[in-house]
Amino acid sequence: MNITENAIRVLEKRYLAKDENGSCIEDPAGMFRRVAKAVAAADKEYVSEEELKEIEQEFYNMMSNLEFLPNSPTLMNAGRPLGQLSACFVLPIEDSMEGIFESIKNAALIHKSGGGTGFSFSRLRPKGASVNSTGGVASGPVSFMKVFNAATEAVKQGGTRRGANMGILRVDHPDIMEFITCKRDNSEITNFNISVGITEEFMNAVENDEEYNLIDPRTGEVAGTLNAKKVFDVIVDMAWNNGEPGIIFLDRLNKDNVTPELGEIESTNPCGEQPLLPYEACNLGSINLSSMVKDIDNSPEVDYDKLKTVVWKAVHFLDNVIDVNKYPLPEIDEMTRGTRKIGLGVMGWADMLCKLNIPYNSQEAVDLAEKVMSFIQSESRKASIKLAEKKGVFPYYDKSIYKDKDIKLRNATTTTIAPTGTLSIIAGVSSGIEPLFAISYIRNVMDNDELIEVNPIFKKIALEEGFYSDDLMKRIAKKGTIKGFSEIPESVQKIFVTAHDITPDWHVKMQAAFQKYTDNAVSKTVNLANQATREDVYDVFWHAYKTNCKGVTIYRDGSRDMQVLNIGKVK
């Protein structure tokens, strides 16, 4: 198996099954075997024993070849007692003490199993509103977010991984200003990503520099007005300050809600890629695009035949996951089996572009993004229709928009672009649809030894073209880009661009290209240079709005004390 040392380290830490002494009792191949067997088992009642073995082997092959990987909870928990396989959940929060603490308890159960939770706090009465039973006054959504945050912090230690949350508040909630500024200090509410739930009405008011209404969620009555442009400017200012809040276009999420009869979409999962109804969960999986390039006579091209085969198997796999999954709550079981949403996406996009000699920041790359993703979306739907012929449509089909179109799908949605934070490390490729973060970087290993990690595609070319040296790789790591190194050919400099070589508008164009052919949403961070201005942030938000993105998150380099990835810093 072509798995890197780094990947093995990650797997050993959290993914491989261990005995009571904490020693691993399986290797990566054993993990993929365990997962393949557990997920294939969903076909037991449909196929012969021999066919079942074949399905298991197909699943095993596509994972161990690192062509497709399911989200982390599936790798961790399939075929093991916990059995919770989804990464994404959305829970409702009712405007009552019982409702709020019920939701906290449910979130704790989900975090324990490696899932992330999203919540809308919009139904909670505003700060200062009366509490009938006590005669006191309510403390408002932000104060309760802090309670959710503390609960997540406490569960962290015992869980399979750090619990993550998304907190959303509608822009017309009376407490919106407190929400927008609640993470001004980075050490606050650290277990939450926050996003403002933006409405079309609000965006129109921003455009026309008008006032808009704040609505009391309990009565639906107007509770005040604010100037939309001023509110938008504060959102921009906060995002410029440290990346939060993000924005999410609620009306767009609901325009694409395929089961509106079942309710309204008020939130997404923690990283924003999966809008869900209250109590709905979704399991994700990602195709490694870096492994979908074929080389014919030294001319690389996308291997669409192989991609098609993997899409079909991946849809089969993810659909099976719904059946073998053990859900943490009966309500989640009911909703998730009812809509049977799956989220197939991609990773290794930047690597694929490098192999194809296409710069990320080019129209050619944006056009190819549309072509590849529309292919995946269309094939995944065909695969889902085929599954429905055999196993039936999703149970809430009659409450979906598909019944009028007579499109008999097994899954209410099929595509989502996840961040693939860990999956991309396991597969050893660039994450999600993000550009390369660095060409090389220096990792401190034990005994203060320095290890230079070089992008494998770049390393191959550097060796072939004869400009590789450890010294050069170290200098590249310090600079964070290969721009301006005279020993590297111009043609190579053009292709191997990193997140910081790319202007923000290319980030947004790429996100919009993938979104165009994704049922759910796209996880993407628009990276800005440290010197970027508030106006640059404003432009990114506006560009994302105008190009039909479902939300947008920005990050200005160096704007937080704690930053996951650093360029130019030898650590």
Ligand code: UDP
């Ligand atoms: N997630 C989480 N905790 C984490 C990382 C991820 O709960 O520490 C959830 C969250 O819902 C996120 C989703 O998993 O949106 C997908 O994240 P990613 O693709 O990075 O996960 P991977 O499968 O690569 O671990």
